[in-house]
Amino acid sequence: MAKNEANKPEDSAQADETDATKADQTTAADAQQDSKTDATEPNAADQGQAATDQDAQADDPLQEAQRKIADLQKQVADLNDRNLRSQAEIQNIQSRNKKDQAALIKYDGQQLAHDVLPALDNLERALQTQVDGEQGELLKKGIEMVQKHLLAALTNNGVTEIKAAGEKFDPNIHQAVQTVPAEDDDHKDHVVQVLQKGYQLKDRVLRPAMVVVSQ
Template identity: 35%
Template structure:
């Protein structure tokens, strides 16, 4: 056989194989195209979800910052009438001390009401047993007549609880020893 005779069947076989290859590759190409389209859609969805998550993170951070910034808004708004009362009392006081004292007492009651409405309550432990969780002993003295040992005999400064959590301990003198 000559080269031409051998090449002809090889070319026919290659052509036939090419057609077979095209026939078997068409479904694979379609699957590949579908997979690439799905991948592109999933990438787009992922980017959209990532952007939504970032926007939500920024929104939460902004809300937290505003909450910190304006956390005392209600309390300070409640204190404005107390400030107004003090200013009015000082303006009207003049030289007489009695109206000034009455105005200060009224303003103190108003201030204590605002504090109580916001969860603040005083610790005034005079005559009560010493409680190291709420009291800070500044000194100790021997118990006097009518005073029990390990009880508070004098309060230098009241303590305060905020929603039942210690804000400031009471500074006290305790009866100790015999």
């Protein structure tokens, strides 16, 4: 009995050692499991990040394509606007050219007619001169013929004399160089005398008539 009782402490010690060993094994197993768990969790996070990166990479080509489409649409709009502006400018130029050509045709010979008017004035003054003798009369008739031919040529080219004597004063075609009192109210602002004839080429005044106006 004493021997058996002596062995009990040894058995108890062995049991304690066994329990300690099991506890250490359990702790090691738990640590290993925790290590596996820790190793697994980062992998899951990495997988989530990788999935996000893949989605971003998948979106990048679409966004890039959309940006390119937007840029192309803007370029097309700019080109269309420039094209419309160019067409409008071309139409304006063509319209101006047509007007200029029409004016050139309509008022062709304006400068020549303007230069001829002083010669016509001199012929009229010559006809107003008193002459004596047959030679003087013949000379005067010759001047009169030249005047008629010149007036006919001007008329055929659209040059006509501006009506002035007895007409109501019009500052667009008459140039008042002197005023005189009017006989009555009905004759106010009327041309009473023509000092120099005026001429116009169609509807354009070559030279206004120089007149005396009643006031």
